[in-house]
Amino acid sequence: MSNLTSEIAQLYHQLVPNRQEGLLLFRLDEKIRNGEIDANFSSQDIQRAIEETHQFSSGPLPNRERLLQNLLTYYIEHPAEQKNRYMLTEYARKFILLLEYKVNNPFRKFPLRESFKRYADFSAADIRHITQLESWFSQGFQATTRENIFDHLEELKADVNDSVQRLNKLLYSQEVTVQQMVTDFSVIFTDLGAKADEIRDTLRLGNTLQLELEQVVSAFYEQTKEFGHPSTPEETTAFDQLLFAYSRASDIAREIGGFFEAVDGKLGQLRERIQYASTKLNELQDIFRYRSQFKINLKRLLEFTLTMAVPEKNELGLPLHFPRHGLPVERFRLTAMPDLEREYAGRNQVIETPPDPDYHRLQVAKVEQELFRQQRTAVLLAEYKQRLQEQGSLNFTDEFYHILDQEQDEEVAIQVGHGLIQYTHDHPQYQVDILPEIPDLYQTKPILTWTINLKQKN
């Protein structure tokens, strides 16, 4: 936490006066302004002011010395060389102004449009040098206009809120005649209408200001463009200055743009509220009389019901003759409908992929080749089994290379070899002889195999 917070926490009671002290300060200031007492007032003046403000508080009359003791820290001081007189400090004056400003804001009476005109008045033609724009921005705009306009908007918001609340209350006024009520409504709405007009005008003024600023920015930009390429050190300095002027002007224009966006947002809220309230009024017109009575009766029924209600532990009871109306309500206890599922559930679409003819052809060819291979393998295997049976023995190494040459497919040769060796090995009448040597004839072949002889058992 910052040191400032803890410092303020310690001094708080001296910095901010309590109710009795605050009222005393106001009364003294008021009396000075009315010329009832001198700016350098006496302790009797203080005593009298305490008595006058006492009517607004409850409890015994506050003690003068106790009040003074606290106020003498920041709010009241002795004038030079007058130890028995008192005067309000500058801090006290600021405090009084702050509260007065909040309660009785001058902007409430001063139209928004006027203050905007006054503060945002600006002409691009007047700006020759960046310092002029700087001074307008930092002294004129930042320091006063900005804050003033925001203050103004706050007040306007308070005004609109106030009007809406007055409208709400008007609905319940029992004694007022319909005619009077309509008149009252129209007064409030004329007020609101004027406010809406003001908002519109103000926005237009804002647009003009932004346009002027854009002109200033582009004027500086043009100047840098016309300058050309600097060659001497003097020219470079001058060019840098221009460049600075341009970038500073753009910054200012951007900041003001941001300010108007904020203003626009605040005005937008007000416009919406005014709009809504007037729509409601239009709807209400026809049923005005009835509604008003209805609302008054509604409040009476609530009052009556509360009077009749008897609290019984955590429950409430109403007498039997109090009407209990009902609704058709079928509880679907078995059908759970979680809230999420009540929201619109998007459908899942099945995504159809278009056929890829090339891929399809490739796969078909592959399958066909595989089928052909199996077919050939089966045919050859049958053939060699037959030969083995007929000849009683078979040099499979020769046959292996023969198949390889003939079929041009090592897979077929290997499958046939595997099938045949398996067959021979499992068969009770045949045996497999494998010599771990490779005949010279086949040394250069891509696939090498031991010498394999299949023959009948002896």
Place this chain on the structure above:
Amino acid sequence: MDNQSKTEELTADYSFLQRRDVQTHFADLNIALLGGRHIQTGEGYVFTLVNSYPDEFRFFYRSLYGLELKQARAENIDYYYLDFPDEGKGKLATTDRFREMTPWEIIIALMLLNFYYDRYFEQTKVITWSQLQKEILEGELSKLYKKTFFNGEMRDFYSDPDWKALADNFKRVLRNFDRWGWVKMQPAEEGDGDLAFLIRESIDRFGKLYDYEISQFEQFIGQVNQKRSKA
């Protein structure tokens, strides 16, 4: 032939149930309506569905359930709900199929309807627990609220457990109202005190239920007093 019977003749069949849009969302609509919901503009496909076939659904509920599908309008917002016909309670007559409003519900609904009109010119009618507490402590009917809600104990301050017990009762009732479509529970923000809800236009239905008691308040009070003196 008058308009009423013309409509009936046109819609006296259930063929609309075969339409695709009806089939997709019928279950949601049916369960919502029979569950006591008031379906108002802005409630998505369920409202669109009933609003597209109002006559067909009217016939459907009248002939199969003996209930009236009613359409009402409050402040430019339409809403639909099921109601008992004038002559009885239709097929939801068994006690577990209709609800008489409880005293808690009646009182809270009356409060909400009052709040609704108090904020008639305001765009969003959101109520928070803090506002309810303020109304109970400082409102016009503060004394009666305290008597009713705190077992007759009149104090300036109530303890946290006292408030919690009351808040629980409010929440219980508001959850029902949320189901019926009269309010919409909102996520409570800091400072709202754990409870926030929006009062919807269809709270108007409660006004309709108690229309006689409100509109003819004097007469109603007269009758109640008569009954009381007899009892």
